[in-house]
Structure formats: structure tokens, C-alpha cells
Amino acid sequence: MDRLIEVFRQEGFEGASLARLQDASGLKRSSLYHRFPAGKNDMACAVVAEVTNRFGTTILAAASTDEPLEDRINEIGRNLVSFYDDGHLPCLLDTMSIGQPAGDLADLLEQAMTTWISVLAGLSRDAGHSRSDAQVRATDAVASIQGALVVARTTNNHNAFERAIALLPERLLQRD
Amino acid sequence: MDRLIEVFRQEGFEGASLARLQDASGLKRSSLYHRFPAGKNDMACAVVAEVTNRFGTTILAAASTDEPLEDRINEIGRNLVSFYDDGHLPCLLDTMSIGQPAGDLADLLEQAMTTWISVLAGLSRDAGHSRSDAQVRATDAVASIQGALVVARTTNNHNAFERAIALLPERLLQRD
DNA sequence: GTCTATACGACGATAGAC
DNA sequence: GTCTATCGTCGTATAGAC
Numbered sequence: 296m297d298r299l300i301e302v303f304r305q306e307g308f309e310g311a312s313l314a315r316l317q318d319a320s321g322l323k324r325s326s327l328y329h330r331f332p333a334g335k336n337d338m339a340c341a342v343v344a345e346v347t348n349r350f351g352t353t354i355l356a357a358a359s360t361d362e363p364l365e366d367r368i369n370e371i372g373r374n375l376v377s378f379y380d381d382g383h384l385p386c387l388l389d390t391m392s393i394g395q396p397a398g399d400l401a402d403l404l405e406q407a408m409t410t411w412i413s414v415l416a417g418l419s420r421d422a423g424h425s426r427s428d429a430q431v432r433a434t435d436a437v438a439s440i441q442g443a444l445v446v447a448r449t450t451n452n453h454n455a456f457e458r459a460i461a462l463l464p465e466r467l468l469q470r471d
Numbered sequence: 472m473d474r475l476i477e478v479f480r481q482e483g484f485e486g487a488s489l490a491r492l493q494d495a496s497g498l499k500r501s502s503l504y505h506r507f508p509a510g511k512n513d514m515a516c517a518v519v520a521e522v523t524n525r526f527g528t529t530i531l532a533a534a535s536t537d538e539p540l541e542d543r544i545n546e547i548g549r550n551l552v553s554f555y556d557d558g559h560l561p562c563l564l565d566t567m568s569i570g571q572p573a574g575d576l577a578d579l580l581e582q583a584m585t586t587w588i589s590v591l592a593g594l595s596r597d598a599g600h601s602r603s604d605a606q607v608r609a610t611d612a613v614a615s616i617q618g619a620l621v622v623a624r625t626t627n628n629h630n631a632f633e634r635a636i637a638l639l640p641e642r643l644l645q646r647d
Numbered sequence: 648g649t650c651t652a653t654a655c656g657a658c659g660a661t662a663g664a665c
Numbered sequence: 666g667t668c669t670a671t672c673g674t675c676g677t678a679t680a681g682a683c
Contacts, residue, residue: 309485310570313659325661326667334660390569392625393561394486408625434622434631435615442618446610449568449584455610489677501679502649510678 296345300387303342307390308400311335336397343400346387347407354378355414364421365464371415372460375440382447382456389441412437415467422468429467436466472521476563479518483566484576487511512573519576522563523583530554531590540597541640547591548636551616558623558632565617588613591643598644605643612642 298319303311313335317324331337357370379386392404412433419429439462443455474495479487489511493500507513533546555562568580588609595605615638619631 305570307483307485307569309483312657314657322666323668324659325669328660329666385569386621388625389565389621392621393483393566393569394481404625405627408622412622412626431630431634434628435619435634438618438622438631438635439611439615440618441621442614442616443611445562445565445568445617445621446584446588446614449564449580450588451581452610454607455614458607458611459614488675490675498648499650500677501651504678505648 296342299338300342300346303339304346304385304387304390307393308335308339308396309394311339336400339391339396340400340403343387343391343403343407347403347410350378350407351410351414355411358414358418364418365468368418368464368467372463376457376460379440379444379456382444382453385448386441386444389444408437419467432467436463439466472518475514476518476522479515480522480561480563480566483569484511484515484572485570487515512576515567515572516576516579519563519567519579519583523579523586526554526583527586527590531587534590534594540594541644544594544640544643548639552633552636555616555620555632558620558629561624562617562620565620584613595643608643612639615642 298321299316302315302319306312306315313324313327316327316335316338320327322330327338328334331341354371354374357367357374360367360370362370378384388404388408391400395401396404412430415433415436416426416429419432420426424432436459439459440456443459446455447453474497475492478491478495482488482491489500489503492503492511492514496503498506503514504510507517530547530550533543533550536543536546538546554560564580564584567576571577572580588606591609591612592602592605595608596602600608612635615635616632619635622631623629
């Protein structure tokens with residue numbers, strides 16, 4: 296599954312050919328179809344669901360510890376740096392949302408993105424911001440990370456990504 | 472050319488099949504090869520070059536008028552809203568940078584992105600910021616737009632895009 | 648310059664042996 | 666559950682008539 300994730304993450308849905316998925320997984324085509332009867336679309340959905348699950352349990356879980364608020368955010372930041380390998384790896388939600396994804400895949404992508412934003416919004420609310428203010432802050436914080444990954448991918452400059460992570464506490468907590 | 476641009480912009484390099492390019496352009500395969508002898512890669516490079524050129528002359532040109540600084544930035548913002556259709560259209564630099572683009576294509580994408588950032592950095596410098604500070608501000612401003620487009624595409628919520636545009640003057644000009 | 652026709656490999660997907 | 670073998674289609678690319 297790790298290998299499948301990497302292929303979809305790096306190549307997007309169209310670029311993730313069965314040949315690549317086969318080579319990466321070490322399984323033959325037919326074996327992949329045995330596990331994912333509906334074919335490539337099944338694999339894509341499983342990959343997105345799995346990544347969403349991992350993202351929740353390994354990156355965002357730090358949001359609901361009993362540590363101080365800012366520590367929790369910094370922990371999430373460190374987790375994100377690791378998850379995106381300092382900005383060297385693209386976001387699955389970006390690469391998989393190119394073109395017109397099938398309905399169920401699009402739903403999974405939307406749910407993953409909104410969940411991410413909601414968790415960060417919860418942290419912002421904990422700092423005393425209103426519901427709508429927290430939602431805006433969380434959305435813009437996630438967008439700053441997504442945008443930094445796009446800039447990093449096109450320019451090979453990862454400074455923007457590091458700044459987006461470093462600015463997370465400020466973006467979510469700071470009073471205007 | 473307009474139609475070719477739309478296909479690459481929406482589908483990315485892998486998703487932009489010759490069938491789609493043929494249908495969109497109204498030309499047959501062979502006619503496309505007559506104009507782009509090296510095939511799809513040629514088309515992709517021509518599309519990126521053309522968009523980069525248009526972006527410079529129709530969006531970023533507003534940076535070097537003799538209007539007040541903030542007016543120039545707001546004009547660029549309005550141009551961007553139009554260019555991205557209020558966040559409904561993806562950025563070519565995002566969709567085309569998925570996977571591993573061929574060397575010359577990657578160079579064009581990088582140049583387009585760095586030029587965009589440089590122009591905004593020039594505006595920030597005009598406001599009195601240092602070269603490095605201006606570079607940071609411009610990079611983060613572009614990233615905020617790119618990220619907002621990714622969020623918009625996955626969630627069908629375009630508010631983040633509108634905010635990224637509205638915050639352009641502040642991001643480029645404001646003293647900390 | 649644009650067309651019809653076609654080459655040929657890669658694509659996603661399936662059948663059936665083990 | 667995994668494999669080999671194969672299907673039909675779509676992919677990029679080319680040849681040659683008009």
C-alpha cells in the first residue's frame with residue numbers, strides 16, 4: 296500500500312498507470328485486480344482513504360492531546376514537515392484532484408481536505424476565535440501549505456514551505 | 472491555441488490526450504503534428520510559453536504603470552480574479568508540474584513561476600522593503616493564491632481564493 | 648496545411664491455470 | 666492469491682493523398 300500511495304501521490308491519477316502500480320507494488324496486474332476488483336479507480340479510492348486515515352492518526356492526532364495549545368500546533372507542524380519531506384513531496388489531494396475525478400473519488404478528496412481544515416479550525420477556536428474566524432484562519436493556513444508545495448515543486452525552492460509551517464501558530468492563534 | 476491551453480490547464484500533461492487536444496482544437500492529429508513536430512511535448516511547451524507571455528502582458532503588466540502602488544496591486548488582483556475565473560479554473564503551473572515533466576517543460580514552468588514572484592517582489596520593494604523581505608512576501612503571496620486554488624478545486628469553496636486576492640496589498644506592502 | 652489511413656506500443660481490464 | 670496469457674481500446678506518432 297505504501298508503494299501504491301507513492302505512485303498516485305507523485306504521478307496523479309492519470310499518470311499512475313497500472314504498469315507503474317504493478318512495478319511499485321511488486322504484484323502482477325491480476326493480483327492488483329484481485330484486491331481492487333473495480334480496478335484503478337478502486338485503488339485510487341483506497342489510497343486516498345488510507346492516506347486520509349494515516350494523516351488523521353499520525354499528523355492531526357496531535358491536535359487533541361492535553362499539551363498546551365501552541366505545543367500541539369508546533370507538533371502538527373513537525374509532523375507535516377515529515378509527511379511532506381520538507382516540501383519535497385507533493386500533496387495527494389493536489390495531484391489527485393487534477394482533471395475530473397470520479398464522483399466517489401472527488402468526495403473522498405473533499406472530505407479529506409475539509410477534515411484537515413476542521414481540525415485546525417478547532418485549534419483556532421480553542422484560542423478563543425469565533426467559529427467563522429477560526430474557519431477562515433484554518434482554511435488559509437492549509438492553503439498556505441498547499442501553495443507552498445506547488446511553488447516548491449515548480450521552483451525547487453522549499454523556503455516557502457518551511458515558512459508556512461513556521462507560521463502555523465501565528466496564523467491559527469494570533470489576534471489581529 | 473486557446474482551446475489547447477484549456478485542455479492542458481484542466482487535465483494536466485498526462486490527462487491531455489491527443490484525442491482531447493484534437494477535439495478541442497478542431498484540427499486533426501496530423502495537423503497538430505504539422506504545427507508541433509515534436510508532438511505533445513511541443514504542444515505543452517508552446518502552451519506554457521504562450522500562457523506565460525499572456526500572463527505577463529495582461530496580468531502583470533499592471534505592475535509597471537504609473538498609478539499609485541496600491542492601485543497597481545489591486546489591478547493585478549482584479550486581473551487574477553478574471554484569469555482564474557474567481558477560483559474556478561486551476562493554474563497551469565500546478566497541473567502541468569505533476570509527475571516528472573520533461574527538462575525543457577520543467578524549465579518553462581520554473582521560469583514562469585519565478586517571473587510571477589519577481590514582479591510581485593518588485594512591487595514590495597517599491598514599498599520600501601528589502602530585497603530579501605520583498606522576495607519572501609511575493610513568494611508567500613503567490614503561494615497563498617496557488618494554495619487557495621487547490622483548496623477551491625477539492626472543496627468547491629472559493630472563499631479562500633477571494634481572500635488571497637483581497638489580501639495581496641497587505642501581504643506585499645504592510646509593515647510588520 | 649489539412650486530411651484519411653494506419654502503425655504499434657501502452658493502456659485498463661479479464662480469463663483461467665496453478 | 667498469485668501467476669501467465671490475452672483481449673479490446675486508446676495512446677502517441679507517421680505516411681502519403683489532396
